[in-house]
Amino acid sequence: MEEDILRRFIFEECGVRGEWVRLSDSWQNAKLNQHGNAVVQETLGQALAAAVLLSATIKFEGSVIMQAQGDGAFRTLVAQATHDRKIRGLVRHAGEVQSGHLESMFGEGRLVLTIRPDNADPYQGIVPLKGANLAAALQTYFVQSEQLDTRLWLFANEQVAAGLLLQELPEHKDFKTDWERIVMLADTLTAPEMLSLDCESLLRRLFHEEKVRLFDAEPVRFECTCSKQKIEYALRTLGQQELAHLLAEKGAVEVGCEFCNKQYHFDRIDVQKLLADKLSIYRADTGTQH
DSSP states (O other): OOOEEEEEEEETTEEHHHHHHHHHHHHHTTTTOOOOOOHHHHHHHHHHHHHHHHTTTSSSSSEEEEEEEESSSEEEEEEEETTEEEEEEEEESSSSOSSSSSHHHHEEEEEEEEETTSSSSSSSEEEEEEESHHHHHHHHHIIIOOSSSSSEEEOOOOOOEEEEEEEGGGGTTTTTHHHHHHHHHHOOOOOOHHSOOHHHHHHHHHHSSSEEEEEEEEEEOOOOOHHHHHHHHHHHHHHHHHHOOOOOOSEEEEEOOTTOEEEEEHHHHHHHHHHHHHHHHHHHHOOOOO
């Protein structure tokens, strides 16, 4: 069984590309510090599978961040995947989340997809958080933002998160009959099949009469990108007055990463150094001499 793997494939005679992902250890590690009932956990698993699939559609080094926010019981869902297949995610909820359409879980909300290249400005696409599930909302995003027919199937349970993505190739947009046939075959997919079969077996089950070329496996793993340097930058933005208030109240500044639960401790001397470094950076940026 292929675990923590992304596989790309292409229908050589149909102008359709595809991706398949299966997360196991990476899924277990990603949800270790994220709490909620089975509905919350499964939705996070689906989101992480989707983030990996979406990260494989970008042509540069960077990351894809999917964020769903609403005013219902399920408040925030974040899933991030990098170009080299590192994933992390978080959830926030208020009360018990019941299974149902996105509107019943999140209330009034929106889905924000951020593409963040390492060496360029990020850009975002935003769609209403509506539909039967995350796959439906993401399909709306692709129709509105990419103008490419795209379908996703996302599933998760306690052990595994998995996903399948199909997308028409831009140069074959006029070949709708082929696209419709491939999607009709994929729609016969069941959750037990998606969560138990390896990629080759699944493709053989769905598309045994199609000519499919399968590419090499790409490993996926959980890895949080938090760091002391990033936390220091965030603290500097709070300003001297707010940091002084935190020190007076608690004697130190404690910051925890919501993705991996790593704790960062800053005592009074650490905070004074942070503020001194901020002043030095300001003087260097403005050319001020002291």
